[in-house]
Amino acid sequence: MSLVRFSNQFPSLFDRFFDSxxxxxxxxxxxxxxxxxxxxxxxxxxxxxxxxxxxxGFEKKDFKIELNNDLLTISSEKRDEKEAKEGDNYSKRExxxxxxxxxxxxxxxVENEKIKAKYDKGILHIDIPKREExxxxxxxxxxxx
Numbered sequence: 596m597s598l599v600r601f602s603n604q605f606p607s608l609f610d611r612f613f614d615s616x617x618x619x620x621x622x623x624x625x626x627x628x629x630x631x632x633x634x635x636x637x638x639x640x641x642x643x644x645x646x647x648x649x650x651x652g653f654e655k656k657d658f659k660i661e662l663n664n665d666l667l668t669i670s671s672e673k674r675d676e677k678e679a680k681e682g683d684n685y686s687k688r689e690x691x692x693x694x695x696x697x698x699x700x701x702x703x704x705v706e707n708e709k710i711k712a713k714y715d716k717g718i719l720h721i722d723i724p725k726r727e728e729x730x731x732x733x734x735x736x737x738x739x740x
Contacts, residue, residue, distance in 0.1 A: 631695070632695055632697060633648045633649050633650045633695060633697070633719075634648070634649045635647065635648050635649075635697065637699075641725075641730055641731055642724060642725060642730060643722050643723055643724045643725055644701075644705065644722075644723040644725070645720070645721070645722055645723075646699070646719075646720070646721040646722075646723065647718050647719070647720055648669060648697070648718065648719040648721075649717065649718060650671070650714075650717065650718070650719055651717030652717070653671060653673060653714070653717075653719075654714070655714040657671045657672070657673045658670070658671050658712075658714065658719060659671065659672075660712050660721065662701075662707055662710065665700055665701045665702075665703065666698055666699070666700055666701070667698065667699045667700075667701055667710075667721075667723075668696065668697070668698045668699075669696070669697050669698075669699075669719070669721070670694070670695065670696040670697070671693070671694060671695055672692075672693075672694040673692070673693045673694070674692050701723065702729075704725055704726050704728070704729030705723050705724065705725055705726065705729075706723075706724045706725065706726055709724045710722065710723050710724070
């Protein structure tokens with residue numbers, strides 16, 4: 596372990612202030628196409644992995660979930676086009692195209708055939724069950740003779 600010494604100089608404090616998340620304008624939440632990547636929570640319990648992806652404003656038909664060997668890919672492509680009626684004379688018309696793709700490598704200890712997905716209230720839920728041999732065993736009580 597190494598210790599880092601901060602000097603009492605003004606530039607050091609100044610630099611640390613602007614290194615905070617409040618001033619982080621990097622593209623870490625954006626894909627290469629500058630579209631926002633949905634946030635993901637991954638929880639694990641004794642029986643399964645649970646993936647929650649925040650994707651409000653979508654419908655379940657907008658998602659594509661694929662499993663290729665041990666790579667789980669969640670993607671979506673959504674188009675929202677405002678239709679113009681015949682005779683409409685507009686000076687502005689907006690299109691909305693949203694897409695994302697996130698991939699996760701699954702461990703070999705999951706039941707690929709039993710993966711389930713559900714979309715509810717803006718959250719995509721994916722349950723990935725573990726194989727029986729991957730589940731922790733309860734402690735064994737050894738009798739004393």
